[in-house]
Amino acid sequence: MNSFISADSIKFEYKNIEGQTQLALDGLNIKIDKGEFVAVLGHNGSGKSTFAKHMNAILVPTEGKLTVKGMDTADDDLLYDIRQCVGMVFQNPDNQLVATVVEEDVAFAPENLGVPREEIRKRVDDALEAVGMTKYKLHATYKLSGGQKQRVAIGGIIAMRPECIVLDEPTAMLDPVGRKEVMKSIRMLNRDLGITIVLITHHMNEAAEADRVIVMSKGKVIMDAPPKEVFWRTEELYDAGLSVPQPVELLLLMRKDGAEIEEGVLTVEECAEALAKIIKSARK
Amino acid sequence: MSTIIEARSLTYTYGVGTPFEHTALDNVSFRIEEGEFVGIIGHTGSGKSTLVQMLNGLVTPSSGEVYFRDKNIHDKDYKLRDMRFKVGLVFQYPEYQLFEETVYRDIAFGPKNMGLSESEIDDRVREAARFTGIREEQLEKSPFELSGGQKRRVAIAGVLAMRPEVLILDEPTSGLDPRGRERILELIKSYHRERGTTVLFVTHSMEDIARTVERLIVLNESKLVLDDIPENVFLKADFLDSIGLDVPQITKVFMLLSEKYGINIPTSVYTVKYAKKIVDELMAKGEIK
Numbered sequence: 231m232n233s234f235i236s237a238d239s240i241k242f243e244y245k246n247i248e249g250q251t252q253l254a255l256d257g258l259n260i261k262i263d264k265g266e267f268v269a270v271l272g273h274n275g276s277g278k279s280t281f282a283k284h285m286n287a288i289l290v291p292t293e294g295k296l297t298v299k300g301m302d303t304a305d306d307d308l309l310y311d312i313r314q315c316v317g318m319v320f321q322n323p324d325n326q327l328v329a330t331v332v333e334e335d336v337a338f339a340p341e342n343l344g345v346p347r348e349e350i351r352k353r354v355d356d357a358l359e360a361v362g363m364t365k366y367k368l369h370a371t372y373k374l375s376g377g378q379k380q381r382v383a384i385g386g387i388i389a390m391r392p393e394c395i396v397l398d399e400p401t402a403m404l405d406p407v408g409r410k411e412v413m414k415s416i417r418m419l420n421r422d423l424g425i426t427i428v429l430i431t432h433h434m435n436e437a438a439e440a441d442r443v444i445v446m447s448k449g450k451v452i453m454d455a456p457p458k459e460v461f462w463r464t465e466e467l468y469d470a471g472l473s474v475p476q477p478v479e480l481l482l483l484m485r486k487d488g489a490e491i492e493e494g495v496l497t498v499e500e501c502a503e504a505l506a507k508i509i510k511s512a513r514k
Numbered sequence: 515m516s517t518i519i520e521a522r523s524l525t526y527t528y529g530v531g532t533p534f535e536h537t538a539l540d541n542v543s544f545r546i547e548e549g550e551f552v553g554i555i556g557h558t559g560s561g562k563s564t565l566v567q568m569l570n571g572l573v574t575p576s577s578g579e580v581y582f583r584d585k586n587i588h589d590k591d592y593k594l595r596d597m598r599f600k601v602g603l604v605f606q607y608p609e610y611q612l613f614e615e616t617v618y619r620d621i622a623f624g625p626k627n628m629g630l631s632e633s634e635i636d637d638r639v640r641e642a643a644r645f646t647g648i649r650e651e652q653l654e655k656s657p658f659e660l661s662g663g664q665k666r667r668v669a670i671a672g673v674l675a676m677r678p679e680v681l682i683l684d685e686p687t688s689g690l691d692p693r694g695r696e697r698i699l700e701l702i703k704s705y706h707r708e709r710g711t712t713v714l715f716v717t718h719s720m721e722d723i724a725r726t727v728e729r730l731i732v733l734n735e736s737k738l739v740l741d742d743i744p745e746n747v748f749l750k751a752d753f754l755d756s757i758g759l760d761v762p763q764i765t766k767v768f769m770l771l772s773e774k775y776g777i778n779i780p781t782s783v784y785t786v787k788y789a790k791k792i793v794d795e796l797m798a799k800g801e802i803k
Contacts, residue, residue, distance in 0.1 A: 246659070247656070247658070247659045248659070272691075273691045273692070273693050273694075274661060274662060274663055274690070274691045274693075274694060275661060321689070375558060375559065376558060399689075402688070402689045403688065403689060404558075405557045405558040405718045405758070406557065406718060406758060406759060406760035407557055407558070407758040408558065409760075432690075432691045432692065434692075435763065471691060471692065471693035472691070472692055472693075473692035473696075475763060476721070476762060476763040476764040476767075476786050476789075477763055477764065477767055479786045480764060480767070480786050480789050480790060480793075483786070483790045484790070484793065487794075498763050498766045498767050498770065499770065501763075501767045502767045502768075502770035502771050502774065502775065503775075505767065505771060505793065506771055506774075506775035506777060508793075508797075509771075509777055509793070509796055509797070510775075510777075512796070512797045
C-alpha cells in the first residue's frame, strides 16, 4: 500500500561555503499515513529541516525518491499539485505574512490558485475560525503578537485546503502563551479536520502530544515510535543531543534507587500519580 | 557588597498623545549588587527588553533614573559611551549582528572601539573565544560559515571581550536545541563563576532560569511583580502560570501531589535534582504528616 508521504532511501547533498560536499540526509526512510500527527525531533544539523523542505518539493532528493500521494516531488509538472497538497509553516512569523490586513493575508493563497471570489470568502472565514483569529480579521498584521501572527500564517495555509501541513519549529520564536495557542490550533486541525500534521520541534513536551515521534540524527532516522516509548529511551536521546522531559528524568532516578515504576509515564498528571503511589506505599 | 546598578521608578511610555500610547514599563525599581546573578522573566510584551535597554542607556525612561555605581547615567556630563563598555548587552538573536570578515575581527570590534592596544585586544579576543568554546582555527573563518549556535557564541564573545562589569543577555538561548541551550547556559555560568561579573539574564524559559540564577525579577504587564530567590518565586507557581509564564513541569508535578493527592510536600521544587532530594527525604521518614 502506498503511504501518504513516502521517503525512500533519500539522500540530500549540498556544497558548503568551502566547496566540500556535505550529506544532510543520508538514506532516510520515512512513511507517514494520512491523518497522522507526527513530531520530528533532532538537534541542530540533524537534517530535520532539510527533510521538511522535501515534503513540499522546496528541495528534491539527490538520490532516492520522495512521493506525496504517489506524486514524485522530482517531477516539475507536479509541483503545484504537491504544494497545494502539503502546506508549510516556518519558524519566523514575520517572514511569512504578505498582506497588511489579516483576512487579506489568509486570502493570498486561494487568490493565487484562482479560486472563485465567493469560495475565497468562505475559505478565509473558515480558516480564521479554525485558528481562532476571526475577531482579528480586519486587524493590521504587523500589530499582532508572535503567536497570533503564526496562527494567521497557519490560517493562510488552511485556506489552501491542504491535506497535510508541515510546520518547521513554528513555536521557536514564541513565548509560552503563543506556544500554547499554536499547539492548540495544530491539535484541532489534526483531530477535527483530519489534516495530517508533521511538526518539527525542539520542545520535548510538544513532541509528547503527537501520535508518533521520529528522532533524527546525522541525516538518518534513529527512533520512530509513540512518545511514551521514545521518551524512556533516555540514553539514545542524550546521545542524539536531546533532553528528556523532567517527569521522566525524576522517575528514572527513582527507578535507579529501586522504586517500582512502569515505563511509559510521560505527562505531569501520570508522573504525579506514579509518585503518589510510591510515596503512599512507603507510608504503610 | 555594593550596588552596581539601581533602577529608580523607571517608567516608559511610547506614542504619547497618539492612539497607540502604551506604557511599556511602569514604575519599576530595584537594585543589583555587584557579582549577583539575576534572572529577569516575563511574557512577551511585559517590558523586559525595554528594561534592559534602559539599563545601558539605549532607551531613555519617560520618568525615573538609572544609576550605575551611584551615578545618574542621564546627567548631562555623564559619559554614557564609557558606561556602555562596562554594561555589555547581548541582544536577542545576536547572531544577526555579526558583520566582520573574520570571527577574530568581529570579536575584536568592541575592544578596538575602546581604544585598547593591539596586544590587549589580542588577549581579550582569545580569552573570550576560550570562554565561548570557539576554536583557534575558527577565528580566521568568516562568521557566516558557522552554524547558528556557533554564530551566537561568537556574538556573545564580542561582548565578553569588552570585559564588562555587568553582562546583560536578552533571551540568549531562544531558538537553540537542548544541547545548544545547555552550552550557552554553562558558558554563562562558568564566566560568572570565574570572573565574578554581575549577570542579568532575560528569558521566558523558566526551566533554564531555575537552574541558573540566584535571584529572580518577574515582570508582568509593565510592572515588577516579584523579586526574590527562585525557591520563593516558584512557591507561587499558580500565580506564575496565571501571568502566562511556563512553570517547570516538575513544579507542576509537585503541585498536583500536594493539591490532588493530599501529600504534604513543598511545591517550591523547580529542578529534578531537588525534587529527587525531597522525595528521598519523604521516603526516609516513612511517614508523612
